[in-house]
Amino acid sequence: MTKPFDPQASVAEAAARLTGPGGRFEMVVEEVLGAPMPVLRHRSSSLGEVLAASITHGDRDYLVTMEHRWSFTEHAAAVAALATALRERYGVRKGDRIGILAANTPEWVLTFWAAQALGAIAVGYNAWWAPREIGYGLRHTSPAVLVVDAKRAAQVAQLGIRIPILTMEHDVPALLADYRTAELPQTTIDEDDPAVILYTSGTSGRPKGAVHSHRNLVAVIGYHVFNDALAAELTGTGDLPTGRRYLLTSPLFHIASLHNLVVPRLVTGDVAVIHQGSFDADRVLRLIEREQITNWGAMPTMATRMLELDLSAYDLSSVAAFSLNSAPSSAALQQALRDQLPVARNALVTSYGLTECGTAATLASPAELAAFPDTVGRPVLGVTLEIRDSAGNTVSDGTEGEICVRSPYVMLGYWQDETATAEAITADRWLRTGDIGILEDGRLRLSGRRSDLILRGGENVYPTEIEQCLEEHPAVRECAVVGVPDAELGQRVAALVVVEGGVATREDELRAFVAARLAYYKVPAHWRLTTTALPRNATGKIVRTEIEV
Template sequence: MTKAIDLQALAAQVAAGLTGPGGPFEMTMEEVLGAQIPVFHNRRRSLLELLEASRALGDRDYLVSADRHMTFAEHYEAAGALAAALQQRYGIGKGDRIGILAANRPEWVLTFWAAQRLGAIPVGYNAWWAPLEIDYGLEHTEPVVVIADAKRAQALADAGARVPVITMEQDLPALVAEYAGEYPVTTVAEDDPACILYTSGTTGRPKGVVHSHRNMVAVADYHRFTDALMAGFRGLPWDGSPTSRRFLTTSPLFHIASLHNLAVPRLNTGDAVIFPSGGFDADKILGLIESERITNWGAVPTMASRLLDADLTKYDLSSLSGFSLNAAPSSPALQQRLRERLPVAQVALTTSYGCTESGTAATIAAPADLLANPEAVGRPIIAVAVEIRDPEGNVVPDGVEGEICIRSPYVMLGYWNDEAATAASIDANRWLRTGDFGFVSAGVLQMAGRRSDLILRGGENVYPTEIENALDAHPLVQESAIIGVPHEDLGQEVAAIVVVADPDSVTEDELRDHVAQRLAYFKVPARWLITADALPRNATGKVLRRDLSLGE
């Protein structure tokens, strides 16, 4: 116990030196959108400034895939050329949306940075969306153009999308070659929109989360601060010089884990982003860690669990020095299995809590925190304030469960074209109501539940209402309820309880196909109960989800 307290005190001492007056990460209070928010005093004011500074990183690897290594210098040139093409061919300017619909690949990141040159807003659509979901996204954010990989470009064509589509495999390289040597520049303000990513909403419709230049630059600065903190913690000097780490990205770029917290900050730190090819395969990932000398990996618990099914002794994993579990809660048993089998997990295993709206992790559990309490999700990171509130909005004492509320320079501007949802989520003092529940004890946050009916399937958030709406559109379905049931590999899987007049009148396969035509594959229920019994409801008519089961 004494050792843990001493380590915490040392970390606080190092942080104070970094963030105090005259420190490289000096913090100050400024008015941001009508509220006093802590911000980094010495900061860049837009993502375009980050891009311009990255030119000096030269021949260091930035984006690495199976078929190419793109250096920072090559990326800088290509981003300028693509921006010029988008401006001159498609008339894209400040505030216009550029859709991105693709699996992870270097061109995804390149498109993001090209948009920043124009002051345009890249929109990261979920690459696994079904056609009806894609149609909704296009209608909602109205992109001038969509840049897509071949598979999604074909899906757009099949769906009859009327927006121009640029393919990443053929059209994009040709445009970059044609407009080489051009670097459009525009002026943006810190609180101008910089990006839109979609998150499922409890109303059943995905919401477009808008992050500003301030938000995303602050996230990048947070990662630099973490580097400086770790150097100071070890008694080493830190001057902001680029490092030579290699970050493996296995979460989609349309999530904050890979975009905000991996690809973007590397322009600040000079590290490489490594893209695996194809779907997740444990042996392929282990081989990539060995061959590319991966130093850092943030995995969802499902991936980490699958990793343990492989023979780890066949691979040289000595380069791996940073390892975190992200996107979904991890069980104490999984954490312990990782420590027993994966050397890096013995000394560097971390986890965190955050959401798309928070921009980055709000709290991080260091290795010592997890050893002391495997269910902890950590302490607030720099510039983040966390409060636990009751239904009336009052702050509750330590140890008392309530809604997790967050305020920081990383928190989103709001939801795209949805003032009502924004007002419901962010108050006048810029506090974000997460809809998640937990409690704080001795400064450490622990989750008590995530949005009461949210299902976490292999790192993907699945909201029941969206699936219920799709099921209820079936002519034989009277009502339906979606619940999450435990699954050894995925954490949870989706289960459906469907009420019909005659259970023999419809089959599971028919209902499964009905949902699959409307929603992404991970939202399609894997388990079913078809019944004539009405769903249990409370006095106000709401379904009592806690009383639901498959009756097995």
């Protein structure tokens, strides 16, 4: 009798061949920051080492926009020039922070890699922040130099800061010309030295800086190359893919674009095509046609807007891989993609992760996502995932609890916030995500986002920050901010505001007040003004489930 084919067993067997003793991706257990951790035996020791090796890709394209193309050779030379300029002219040394505040540009990427060559720490500030938020970020991480685009330069000018500010349009090109013959700096790096800080929203009302080490990002690279090798093993080709063209549509200050797209391409030798400007589905689809994009990871909101167009009007035949990232996706959206986008019929995947994880913690294959639309997949290479109860005990299969993750991808901690770090990461390096989920037959299903979190179009929004902002207005007595369902964005921000009796104020006044202080996506789209006190429990906490907006 013929034994039925088990796809999951086949994947497990192929993975075991690659990661077992003597395998190309042999996994071993080493002590990392005091805890046993599965790591790749054969790995680079730093991002500087990765950068130096990238020159072997030569004149192949690395970064592409509508106006410019940078080969790997040109990129390495530009990074050498910029890093040398930052060291010689601005005194940047190992451990200093180099701030980056800009929309997606090749110069953003150059600055990141220049920081790695110096052993400095790149800080990716949120380009959508309002001036007040920018000021907080600069005070929090104290960069030695700030690299900005022209739009953000105008915002920074309002702050009266004293650090050197370099514009991408003028100062960076001038430095590249002045130091064009410079050699790539060589800096001694420990694997657990910090490499980058990316900000994520915090329950305390202030963004927190997630610190990722060289080990974290090198491990992310290894994970991506392993996935390529696993696919080759399963198809029997044995050869790693070449000539892929990745479309970058998410901000570079997100791990989806930086850690999981731009950084691994320096090893795989593939192209990163950068879409610039706000998301426009027609422009993006035309870019896919022009650049013959093969791989695209889109936010669900982007996919939704794309499906509003007639896709038959575009040549999308080059696209061979498509994923939904950064936010949960509905079964209806997944099916609509399969119905209208040819690649999605056999290659649609999704994942679960967060900034603190560094990369995906789980990945759902096309077959499993089709069979279980609410799954976000199984733990990826090197990830151990557990569901725990409120006491920290592991729960049984099928039981809801907090998702906890341990892997070489998990951040070092939060910049200058020992309390928040201790709350998020246990002594034995388990990350408490704060997300609620269920493991069933090895597959993860999300049952709730972090308490109170609003997930608006891939951006994390915590009510506390908006509430604290609103409470600065003299007419606001108290307020509560919640998420309300939205077909396009997943959720929109809504505010219930208790105003002082007899004080004249209007919705548009409060909207403008928030918009002047916070990023646009945090400004409530729905408002209800009242003089009735908010519902609270016995301990005085707001009962958000009773709030109607």
